[in-house]
Amino acid sequence: MYPSFPPEEPPTPGSPELDPFKLAPASFVVLSTPMLIAFLDIMPLSPGHILLCPRSHKPKLSDVSREEAAELGSYLRILSKALSRTTGIHDWNIVQNNGAAAAQVVNHVHYHLIPRPEIRASGKFRESFTMFGRGQREDLDDDEAIELAAKLRTSIATILDEETRKEKL
Template identity: 50%
Template sequence: MSSIEELYPVECAFCKIAQAYPANDPSSSSSPVPHAPDPEKVFPQCQLLLSTPLVLAVLDIMPIAPGHILLITREHYKKLTDMYPSKAPTLGEWMPILSAALCKATGIEDWNVVQNNGERAAQVVPHVHFHFIPRYQEGRREVARKGNVDMGMLRSWKMFGRGAREELDEDEGAELARVLREALREVLGEEMREGGKSKL
């Protein structure tokens, strides 16, 4: 049995999030989509979208585009090759659900799913995570930021890492997280109505 220090290294930002938002938190509902998680349980603030025994999803604090989501393993693994194969399918099961919720919440039609392994592959946090990056169509306004200020257009041909990254505004992040959680609940409800297996 692994110790808590092995499962969640203290210096790892994503492990701090995993510890702050446990899957079996008695204050949360039985749904993997929390209703109103406290963003100040960690610093910097965390906009939690999803919390399961094996994975979490949060808004990126330095997004390439509004709605940039991170899907994170709850347990600490530096690279995909460090994961136990039995836990890997959970990541794949959540990818289409997060993708559908991202499209529903932002109105995008195109997005990147990116995963980096190691420093030379641009992995900044050494903990397995996937980026879901919305790509707003040319001619379509991106999600308004701070007081409906138009921050310009994002072209769908921009490659990962080429977009300007800026710190996530707390108010903007809170509203976007609320909309994304609502979309996640809708997607999960649709899946259950259509007879798909529940991810709860």
């Protein structure tokens, strides 16, 4: 459904693969390889909340192939860097649930990358973050999401380019 694209050369807003009038959710895709897809969560716990999952259906992490596990791990690191650079938030959670008793709602393995802004710096010592199953979550704003996803794709491409240049040194 969503074609893969080279992470080093992501499509830009307005590209046919990201036309929000044809495939609105495609506009929220931040990474799309033949094996994986990452996109903004439509009910984020905080702005920038990303989901990363294999394209093939696998209910639990123990069901993914060795190759999928390696690519998931590699891109968790890249997405973490891109998320931090793009949002300016330097703390985040990575969460992955396996099975209903472990709070897995969608029966497909996926990782959540959730930025955690420092609320104590704002003087709001009594506030806490929305956690899974608690608190009010708001729908993702489409216009903000399209802009954020584009910035994340650019950040991912930049990080991959930087790492390629470092390897050549």
